[in-house]
Amino acid sequence: MKVLKFGGTSVGSAARMKDVVKLVVNDEPKIVVLSAMSGTTNTLVEIGNLLSKNKQAEAVAKIEEMEAKYNAVMDELYSSAAVKAKAIAAIKENFSFMKTFVVKAFNIYQERALLAQGELMSTAMFQFLLEEQGVNSVLLPALNFMKITKDEEPDLAYIKEHIAKELKKYGGVDLFITQGFICRNTFGEIDNLKRGGSDYTASIVGYAINSSEIQIWTDIDGMHNNDPRMVGETRPVAQLSFDEAAELAYFGAKILHPQSILPAKLANIPVKLLNTMDPTAKGTTITEESGKGEAIKAVAAKDGITAIKIKSARMLLAYGFLRSVFEVFERYRTPIDMITTSEVAVSLTIDDNAHLTEIVKELEAFGTVEVDKDQTIICLVGDMISEEGEMAMKLFTALKEVPLRMISYGGSRHNISVLTNAENKVKALQKINEGLFGLKGAKAAQKV
Ligand code: ADP
Ligand code: ASP
Ligand code: MG
Secondary structure, three states, rough: OOEEEEHHHOOOOHHHHHHHHHHHOOOOOOEEEEEEOOOHHHHHHHHHHHOOOHHHHHHHHHHHHHHHHHHHHHHHOOOOOHHHHHHHHHHHHHHHHHHHOOOOOOHHHHHHHOOHHHHHHHHHHHHHHHHHHOOOOEOOOOOOOOEOOOOOOEOOHHHHHHHHHHHHOOOOEEEEEEOOEEEOOOOOOOEOOOOOOOOHHHHHHHHHHHEEEEEEEEOOOOOOOOOOOOOOOOEEEEEHHHHHHHHHHHOOOOOOOOOOOOHHHOOOOOOEEEEEOOOOOOEEEEEOOOOOOOOEEEEEEEEEEEEEEEEOHOOOOOOOOHHHHHHHHHHHHOOOEEEEEOOOOOEEEOOOOOOOOOOOOOOOOOOOOEEEEEEEEEEEEEOOOOHOHHHHHHHHHHHOOOOOOOEEEEEEEEEEEEEEEHHHHHHHHHHHHHHHOOOOOOOOOOOO
């Protein structure tokens, strides 16, 4: 059985949903994971923010605006009057439910339930479309099997057991539809896998059913060598290893949720990144193999990084110093991304500032502490070893005009990362595009 995930743009209009039907209705058994229609989760976040600020009237206006949009989509989506009426009545319930959150003491549980409505609506609408076309499919509620632990990690054993139970109910059915992104937490409450989480759902479901392949269908023909939103020209990467793809996803390549490669890697399931707008394009294949071809694969950038430097004479010739430093981060459950050390100082980066004040306070016991916020990690991925130093030389030549705060090389054979101030990000990506990939750096001036 395969798992196919379609992102927001791929289900973003009536026409797009109909295209997805064409891609999923064939003899191959599959589970189809859908995101919310594009823009929906952002709007739900905005509605949640308005409710948190007690701006009920504005929230209601936004809910109603969204409802009108959904009604227009459904009007175009279905040709049978009976199915259309059923679908509109079903989605009306989602909107009525959202309106029950328009209260003074809007809380986090309501916010999570609100965010879940996007995927609940897109999958319901899609299932009605399949029903109208006489396709034998079943809508599997993700909330019946997707679960996260108290550490917010997917509960893989639970998911495996419960998805098997769900599937067993429907002998003879080959097409299942389910929601991406949403899950239950350890208390049974509605929760989610964080923004962009539908990719993660697909990979977790793939793992749980031991799928033969996971396909991530989106609006671009695979992982590109650079962020197409930042640079003038990019090209797709044909093949990536799980580790290379995971690194790119973690360090900012938006096409994949940061954690979404791990479950596929655990079960050694090939992942394909494919384009709904151009279904015959080759896209990117992600497997154990890095593949031949270009040694330098791609670059990604992760924003919102904080650099922390601890300077201490006590570090000189001492052992146990780094352990004490790391223990501080462990106590506050704050992961470290990059680290560089010298005899008298250690610099490291984090992307979660929730406990920054407490961490800095504890680190001050070791020496002087400097904190730089608003940093960006630029991560170059490829086979660094085969290039024998060429790669580093090319990278630093390309970045000669970009001030670098930290450099990490040798942590793994397929990555070099540098840290720079966020304001240098676009320039760095563009210079790398020119110097390492031989592609256009700057974006063409936008025509007005
Ligand atoms: P979906 O809604 O299908 O999940 P996303 O918007 O989350 O789609 O991801 C696809 C987008 O990721 C692309 O449209 C592109 O702008 C952006 N992107 C950023 N970096 C890359 C990259 N290296 N390769 C491909 N796409 C990228
Ligand atoms: N709808 C969710 C989001 O916009 C999940 C996803 O699209 O992957 O973040
Ligand atoms: Mg996405």
